[in-house]
Amino acid sequence: MGLIYRFWGNSAAGGSVKKVIQQKTSYTIALAGNPNTGKSTIFNALTGLNQHTGNWPGKTVLRAEGSYNYEGIAFNLVDLPGTYSLLANSVEEQVARDYLCFGKPDTTVVVADATCLERNLNLVLQVLEITSKAVVCVNLVDEAKRKKIEIDAEFLAAELGVPVVFTAAREGRGLEQLLSAITAVSTGSIINTPYAVKYEKEIEDAVTKIEPQIRKLVGKEYNSRWLALRFLDKDQVVIDAVQKWVTGRVPLNIKTGGAVLA
């Protein structure tokens, strides 16, 4: 959708063509992360908006959008509800997941809680499975420091294969680095090589079997490996979405998925 949107965006701008050319395009940035990791605080800090923040999980139920300019480029920031997983099923989680999976943001920022990083990495890896254009933002480092937790940013970035930025959004620390990392990933001046989760042999075999078929179906528009894995999961939401996108031959794939699983 990104391309079409940008195309229309440019032509709709009409009168200010010069400006558009100068700014090239506007990028859409999604803020994802576990509940209560400070996504809305970062959103407010970057956009200057006043989205309601609070110290409890599940506060953001719908997505909020805002924009900011950095180095002459316009960015649209989308604040998503917190989610532990892209595969779970409550309404807020579905909002986040639908956006990340089918909204095609230019860059996804995964906000992780430095005080319990381990449980945040699940979502990080799931996001990296969908898109390579991601930035990991380890937030609440001030609180982690108070709890005497030390995190090796370089090692983490090397392992994950994406930029890792430390922030304390409440105090405004690290936001500059976050902005430049987002810009670098969006404009393509940094090409990520994200860590790819390898599954057991049977699953990998099944993926190799159905991935080419899925790629034929959806082209390069969506991540076919990820879709193949969801089909093997019998993830109805994803299957429905793909079915809506390409009507017709999809039931064949579902059958393949189920058969391979069994």
Place this chain on the structure above:
Amino acid sequence: MKMKNTESVLPSCGKDYLYNLPVGRSAVVTSLNTEGITRRRMMDLGLVPGTKIEALRCSPFRDPKAFKIRGAVIALRREEGCQILVEYEGD
């Protein structure tokens, strides 16, 4: 601390359901007796085999119970707690 677990369904060999873990004791997850969305959800919350869990608190009617799982406190109901098999630590 030696504490006899009286409501255990699987008494021997130190394996038991998470729900029966006495407050203050720790255990390690060995398997999840569930499928589909519930299983996925539990794994997303950090409940994978090998995860260390500590029983923190118990509500008045013993349901739900609060557990410390990978740095977060999570309350589980009896039905969920009875789907998680654990092995006791430090016996």
